[in-house]
Amino acid sequence: MTDSADVSRFLPDEEATLAAGARWAASLAAPLVVYLQGDLGAGKTTFVRGLLRAAGYGGAVKSPTYALVESYPLAGFTLHHFDLYRFASPEEWEDAGLDDLFGAGSICLIEWPQQGGGFTPPADVTVALAHEAGGRRLSVTAHTETGRKSLEAW
Template identity: 80%
Template sequence: MTDNAAVSRFLPDEEATLALGAEWAQSLAAPLVVYLQGDLGAGKTTFTRGLLRGLRHEGAVKSPTYAIVESYPFDGFTLHHFDLYRFSMPEEWEDAGLDDLFGADCVCLIEWPQQGGEFTPAADITVSLEHAGEGRRFTAAAHTDKGRKSLEAWLN
């Protein structure tokens, strides 16, 4: 896989989106920053829910739209799920103290990363979900060596 290689799949329904997230969870390792991009209702939180189920999280998985971040501790790392949709200006990133949640033992999934502007840490991987007919198109692209290694581990 080259540094900018992308993985793409058609997901016919919500169950396929959940299953894909659970599949990727088996090879997920910290540290990693993943941007989740797509329109409202494209499946970003559904994908995250599948990923968390694949990590054996049994509780509720809700969109962090109002809380900004939901954190899930696991053996070896913590997964932080951010949703910056409600940010009205990028400086809210600093006001919320979100930098404190990034580290060597964290996997960070960030919905609406553009809302944090230059404060949002760079992505190792961008996951895009787009409506496609009755389903959605999933695309994951690596931007760093960590991202490439993560996608390679998942595909192998």
Template identity: 70%
Template sequence: MSGGATLTRFLPDEAATLAWGGEWAKQLSAPLTVYLEGGLGAGKTTFTRGLLRGLGHTGTVKSPTYAIVESYALPQFALHHFDLYRFTSPEEWEDAGLDELFADNSVRLIEWPQQGGGFVPPADLTVSLSRDGSGRSCAVTAHTPQGRKILESWLN
């Protein structure tokens, strides 16, 4: 599998999006940075909820739109779920001290990464969700050796 390898899947409903996230959870290892791309309501937080359920989290999973980041201390690693939608300038990344959450051995999911400009660390994987009829299309692209390892592990 070469750099930029992509896997696509049709997700017919919310339950399928949750299940897809749960399946991905089995392959994750830290450190890892994942960009979650898609418009409003595309299923980014639903995917994250499934991922966290797959990692054994039983508590509430909410969108970090207003908090900027929601963090989950899991037995395997910490998971930080960022939402940069409300950023009005990339410098807000630095002002919020978000780099500190990249110093640990964690998994970082970042919604609206383009809002953070050059401050946002590069992605190992990108999960792109888009509406497709009554369901969603999901494409997962690997950008680094760590991302390719996870993608290959999931395919096998």
């Protein structure tokens, strides 16, 4: 997308949100931890759907709100999409055994990461979506060298 480790773009509609996710798909490499931030309905799952479609996944892509995690085996890595919204306490992370899904062959996208407290692994990248002027504002920030490289490739 840019030389910077921070990116901000206005996305006027759902198609633009899907396209933003799709553009990132080609440059993703495991391992990577991504926090997805935004209010309910801000477009987090739409962004993930665009990413997965561009990465070659043809099945249904749904919010993991009730399942807690949806996993998608792709060429070169497995993408795990987490939603911690329903956590009543951070200890639920450990109870669910979620650490087992993180590793060299995984890209982990985590909605509502703050609900996991200190159990949630630190982010390489944060993707934030916010309602703005009838569309969405996409803001992306790299927190690690791995995250910076991913954004530079985007």
